[in-house]
Amino acid sequence: MDKPNGLIKHWNKFAYNNAPSETTSFSPFFANKGYHPNITVYPEWDLASAWAHEFTTDLDELHQHLKSNMLEAQKRYQGPADHRCAALPPFKIGDKKLAEKYLGPYEIIAQPGTLSYTLCLPDNFRAVHPVFHISMLEPATPNPFPDQTIPPPLAIVIDEEEDNYEIDEILDSKVDRRRKCKLQYLVKWMGYEGTGQDSNWVLATEVNTSELIEDFHRLYPTKPGPLSAL
Secondary structure, rough: OOOHHHHHHHHHHHHHOOOOOOOOOOHHHEEEEEHOOOOOOOOOOOOOHHHHHHHHHHHHHHHHHHHHHHHHHHHHHHHHHHOOOOOOOOOOOOOOOOOOOOOOEEEEEEEOOOEEEHHHHHHHHHOOOOEEEEHOOOOOOOOOOOOOOOOOOOOOOOOOEEEEEEEEEEEEEEEHHHHHOOEEEEEEEEOOOOOOOOOOEEEEEHOOHHHHHHHHHOOOOOOOHHHHOO
């Protein structure tokens, strides 16, 4: 067995593992074992050895000193950490969120978690999961300049090599004989109303929404479609 003086190097580690954490309120020792070791010393006891009495007194003072130092260190770290944390936006159900680089505004219809919200998304976002972390949302504010010209929305980046724009509806179709009889659709772009760039002809291969194509040909069965271009 080590002599008492040889155990001094382990006391710091032991005191740390036996001190409650600021985060969990439990000590690492208790978290692993489910109990605390009995390390109580009684300096006031009348010990036969003067050295033993001095040793227990020093050990008790050391434990108290180490615990005090760790609490002070936790307070020092906690202050700067709290200052770096921004306050959470005060979202509530019924609010709308919007930021200049964000889509929206979309109404919040539920709060499934402390830091997540469910949005009421339009039909063209069927493939998008409607629950978002709070870090992805911004509150919508009233437009202070209602008469200003709002620029068209940017493309939605699906991958790094290709930009994709949202199609609101398909207006017409044709087979371009000058382009090897390729089928084209006249599409209306979402968010471009009043810009003069709200619609144009695109190749059928560039229309990435089969539902809108089916809806268009259901309404206009005589219009050129995929079979017409064969």
